[in-house]
């Protein structure tokens with residue numbers, strides 16, 4: 001008998017009553033803009049920045065309008081210029097090369113390993129081509145950060161971390177986002193905390209952060225920030241840094257603050273679900289699971305597996321059969337970008353050399369979201385469905 005799953009892959013948990021009440025309080029005040037504060041008030045946005053800096057372990061934090069804005073803002077703060085080349089992952093999502101293109105720079109794509117992390121050999125080969133690496137911890141897979149940072153230091157490459165999928169994760173006990181010069185996070189609905197849209201930028205570097213705050217549209221009101229460098233640092237940058245508005249507002253900050261407090265618990269909830277799926281998929285003939293390296297503290301908000309060297313027709317058949325059973329899988333190997341998936345060679349504004357080893361892996365990556373509205377039993381059922389549909393297609397050869 002074929003089993004069916006009837007849940008939704010895009011249904012989030014509701015916003016908590018505590019967060020809703022905080023949002024209502026902001027709306028009643030009428031003061032939604034981050035710099036619209038009453039006497040002596042720090043405001044939701046600055047409080048959120050302080051709390052996120054504490055959680056991440058960084059000196060400074062800036063809350064912004066989106067994760068993509070944070071990425072472009074980091075590039076601008078690092079003074080990446082039009083025509084500069086910026087190293088980045090071939091396996092990532094559109095906002096990453098998009099941020100690079102938005103400052104007129106040119107992405108140089110670095111390959112992906114079977115562990116779904118950046119290929120350090122390929123990075124080494126390309127490191128001389130750029131001064132900045134925008135490292136995407138795509139789908140929460142964290143590479144050997146000690147090796148990566150050592151390599152980038154040796155080549156004078158500064159690292160911006162894209163932690164859209166690793167908020168709450170760590171490498172060998174160091175929080176994801178604390179290895180590079182700057183790190184960017186997203187609080188968009190499909191990420192780890194949900195304000196519809198939003199993001200963060202963190203850093204310990206005073207000058208980079210002062211520039212980022214000026215860039216975000218602080219109208220010389222930077223002294224109203226709670227997790228910012230001192231006013232003297234702004235003196236050095238304020239006349240030379242353009243305003244590219246992308247602030248966060250109090251309403252979003254109000255609903256994010258309670259969510260930050262429950263992030264750790266949510267990470268546990270994700271990982272319980274992720275691990276049920278992973279063990280349900282292990283040892284399926286034809287399917288390669290992505291085992292997590294020992295040093296990685298991951299956030300299992302999605303799961304990936306590989307159908308290496310399967311034909312497009314076979315993978316299409318698997319996707320179709322799973323969809324018939326209510327299981328929505330995404331495939332990174334499709335020639336056309338679909339919904340959130342896309343491949344480095346589908347970003348036609350960014351020139352790329354063919355990467356056969358990477359193409360083989362991208363062609364096999366199947367990806368699935370794990371919303372927290374799934375129960376543990378749902379995850380076990382989904383794993384059984386995927387396993388049986390894959391087995392059916394695999395046996396048919």
Ligand SMILES: *Cc1c(COP(=O)(O)O)cnc(C)c1O
Nearest residue numbers: 066067068093095162164186188
């Ligand atoms: C979501 C995402 C971002 C940024 O997202 P916004 O939608 O702009 O908040 C950046 N990188 C990756 C890999 C993402 O998935």
